Amino acid sequence: MSWSKQDRKRRGYHHGNLREALVAAALDLIDAKGPAGFTFADAARAAGVSPAAPYRHFRDREALLADVARRGFEKFADQLDRAWNNGQPGPMQALENLGRAYLAFAENEPAYYAAMFEAQLPRDIDRELSEAGDRAFAVLRQAAEALCATLPKDRRPPTLMVSLHIWALSHGIASLFARGDAARRALPMAPQDLLEAGVLIYLDGLGLTGEHNR
Amino acid sequence: MSWSKQDRKRRGYHHGNLREALVAAALDLIDAKGPAGFTFADAARAAGVSPAAPYRHFRDREALLADVARRGFEKFADQLDRAWNNGQPGPMQALENLGRAYLAFAENEPAYYAAMFEAQLPRDIDRELSEAGDRAFAVLRQAAEALCATLPKDRRPPTLMVSLHIWALSHGIASLFARGDAARRALPMAPQDLLEAGVLIYLDGLGLTGEHNR
DNA sequence: GAATCTATGTTAAAGCTCTTTACATGAGCT
């Protein structure tokens, strides 16, 4: 599993899987000290190689972080898509699943989430990164579309706006409350329940009462 | 205005206002490269003093950042409180003002906002810091209270929950969209309008229709 | 107004760490 220094003799001069090991090391280090809390050399140390070795695989620390973020967005998009499950069994239930999956990801993969949203990476640093981000957002967008479609045309809000509201509320709750992190504030209820309640109230405001779609 | 190196002869041996100059330098540097993008020595350079000088005013870089964050929360609380204006002229209008002030702060003071919410400072690093944060949140809490009070008791939601929803939506929009930063995503409408629409829909869902309170 | 005290600077140096350059190794191919 881990390619630590102990395996040095067995592996010999070459690591064999350094790129992956560096990504894994970065995730551990982000968990421990945040996306800004470690250096390229730290990652090398954690992977059991010399400080110069990572430069064979990533241009610099930022490129490593960008790769972590890209992988994070891909995992994220997958999990959101699976939770949405093509809107089955119904838009409302599927949206609830989607929201729970959103916060579950932030809670269970805080390192990925931090790399994705808190590492302050320039959006244009990498095309694959921004495309992966777009794929994740597309799931939310699709869900908003399905929900809006259940409303009569004359009372149908812009789906882009609805998806942005849901995203912003989810992200707000995730980043303020849903991470194990001591930097976060205490809450009177589970983040998932807070989000679910918020979304239900919001949908009610749109005229989407529960009975119609559950 | 600026206490740069050029003023060195005029000011002589002592800076005269180094503590403030360091805070100003930190804000500039955060604007330019993010809360993690500069060193203690950089701040000293920007203030035109030797690398050791800052230690007379802050224990370390983190303490400087914490002071910036504290000042930010205090400014933030002030501006929110002024926007809320004791709920005048009515809870709905005052809330809209509050929301706009929230996003205006994130937009106009991105360095403060970043220090407050993205610097990953341990919450317990400083009592004054966490108290200042509490004061800012208290304004939102107060607004939620006033809004909920306009509802009949049997349909009145928990005010803490309502304040958390509004905070999360505001913070989500601010951190995803409302910073000049190239890291942010493009938007089809002004962040302020996005927030206002979201809050109106949400309040509608609570049963607070505009007419009653405007 | 002179002496002293204290706050706030500077310089210098030790100890780290990052980053880069030049070199070493070994896996795959012919």
Next chain:
DNA sequence: AGCTCATGTAAAGAGCTTTAACATAGATTC
């Protein structure tokens, strides 16, 4: 076996952090 290239190491240069020793000047006291 020998070539070649990808992937590692080692060593050196540069910068940051922190401390200790010293310098300056504003404030206080007599």
